[in-house]
Amino acid sequence: MIYLDNAATTFPKPPQVISAMANAQRNLGANPGRSGHSLSIAAAEEMYRCRTAAAKFFNAPGPECVAFTLNCTLALNMVIKSVLNPGDHAVVSCLEHNAVMRPMQAMTGSGVTYTQAQVVPGDNDATVANFRSVLRPETKLIVCTQASNVWGIRVPVERIAALGREYGIPIAVDCAQSAGVVPIDVQDAGFDYLCVAGHKGLYGPMGTGLLISKSGRMPRSIVEGGTGTSSDSLIQPDAMPEQLESGTPNLPGVAGLRAGIEFVSKKGVPAIFSHEMKLVQRLYDGLSRREDVRLYTERPEALHFVPVLSFNVEGLSSEEVGQRLNRMGVAVRPGLHCAPAAHSFMGTLKQGAVRVCPSAFSNINEIDRFILDMMKIRAK
Amino acid sequence: MGKPMILLGSITYAMKSRDLLFQYGIKAYVERTPRTGERLGCGYGIYVPHDADQAQEILARAGIRILGRSERVGAV
Numbered sequence: 001m002i003y004l005d006n007a008a009t010t011f012p013k014p015p016q017v018i019s020a021m022a023n024a025q026r027n028l029g030a031n032p033g034r035s036g037h038s039l040s041i042a043a044a045e046e047m048y049r050c051r052t053a054a055a056k057f058f059n060a061p062g063p064e065c066v067a068f069t070l071n072c073t074l075a076l077n078m079v080i081k082s083v084l085n086p087g088d089h090a091v092v093s094c095l096e097h098n099a100v101m102r103p104m105q106a107m108t109g110s111g112v113t114y115t116q117a118q119v120v121p122g123d124n125d126a127t128v129a130n131f132r133s134v135l136r137p138e139t140k141l142i143v144c145t146q147a148s149n150v151w152g153i154r155v156p157v158e159r160i161a162a163l164g165r166e167y168g169i170p171i172a173v174d175c176a177q178s179a180g181v182v183p184i185d186v187q188d189a190g191f192d193y194l195c196v197a198g199h200k201g202l203y204g205p206m207g208t209g210l211l212i213s214k215s216g217r218m219p220r221s222i223v224e225g226g227t228g229t230s231s232d233s234l235i236q237p238d239a240m241p242e243q244l245e246s247g248t249p250n251l252p253g254v255a256g257l258r259a260g261i262e263f264v265s266k267k268g269v270p271a272i273f274s275h276e277m278k279l280v281q282r283l284y285d286g287l288s289r290r291e292d293v294r295l296y297t298e299r300p301e302a303l304h305f306v307p308v309l310s311f312n313v314e315g316l317s318s319e320e321v322g323q324r325l326n327r328m329g330v331a332v333r334p335g336l337h338c339a340p341a342a343h344s345f346m347g348t349l350k351q352g353a354v355r356v357c358p359s360a361f362s363n364i365n366e367i368d369r370f371i372l373d374m375m376k377i378r379a380k
Numbered sequence: 381m382g383k384p385m386i387l388l389g390s391i392t393y394a395m396k397s398r399d400l401l402f403q404y405g406i407k408a409y410v411e412r413t414p415r416t417g418e419r420l421g422c423g424y425g426i427y428v429p430h431d432a433d434q435a436q437e438i439l440a441r442a443g444i445r446i447l448g449r450s451e452r453v454g455a456v
Contacts, residue, residue, distance in 0.1 A: 033424070048392060063392060064392050229423060230423070237390075239445070242392065
């Protein structure tokens, strides 16, 4: 199979990720940091190694700023639901995933309001001006994707973070599609909260994610429970990361995530980005020669895009194209990609689109084969 | 002779403290906090065989919240 559904989750995983998970399961099988015996502390050391690796990778101030979550969605929920209070207003972009839109919508039931700021692809000045125009005195949070999971459009989150600082408004950045693909420096960029998927561009296993708080603090946790600290108190500890990590953690997953981060660090984010971008540009060029294929963006270039491309075939639904490609041994993602806002933005809410995303393991031959398969798509 | 322990908020801070002190040439070991009449339940700290006072100063300067000190009797 040619796997081009890496925006959903990267596959295959590097061998060292699988080895790290197996090692954790085989040799570090105690509950990390709970029991105080040698195996429990050894398991906690593995967790700490991943925290340290993640802090270094994203230039967070320290390992205590890094909390493990189930995925990026949970990290976003944690920020949105702990930072915002009744009467507060939030700003999101028009390209957000449901991981942002659904919690925001749910918060409206608690007296929170939000506004979608328009992104202008290729014009960062206009995008930032649009964000500025929707800020209000009661705006308490900006939540913004760094890159659209449908169109690959990059949003100038560093500039939006600077805008937020000007008004004293923190920013939470959804980097589900950008972590491991574009360099991210939490301190330099001034991101207050970074929400990360572990199983995409970081090549970790599914069921892993990160919430990084630049200050090393969160107003509160949306989940309470055992943390292995201050057990005599019924009050949830207020110190990260344990504050946000109630319950037994996913140690094999965290071990795999650490190996994934090391894999990406060794290969180099710029090298991965360049490789994947060339593949997407080749795909774009191949598809743009087809009169019956509709592409929705300009040719992706590094400044304004990440390597994600979506398209439609005239006369066929995106689901039909996805199924036909599957029969030809190609894995892509048709439909709405859990991002109706992004589809509404591009006018594809009814038909959806077919999304293609390579990984560090994809190659030119696979892209060329995909382009050839697309020539036969109507016959299948 | 006692076994000087610096008590910290969590195992993450205990490990961070250990790594920080190592950069200053001070050896420290992560251990579970001894249960006392005042401190119930789970907790972690670092055992600092030598230069515990200096270690505490370094940690305080680094902004690490120190919960207290403990001396464990009978340690080697």
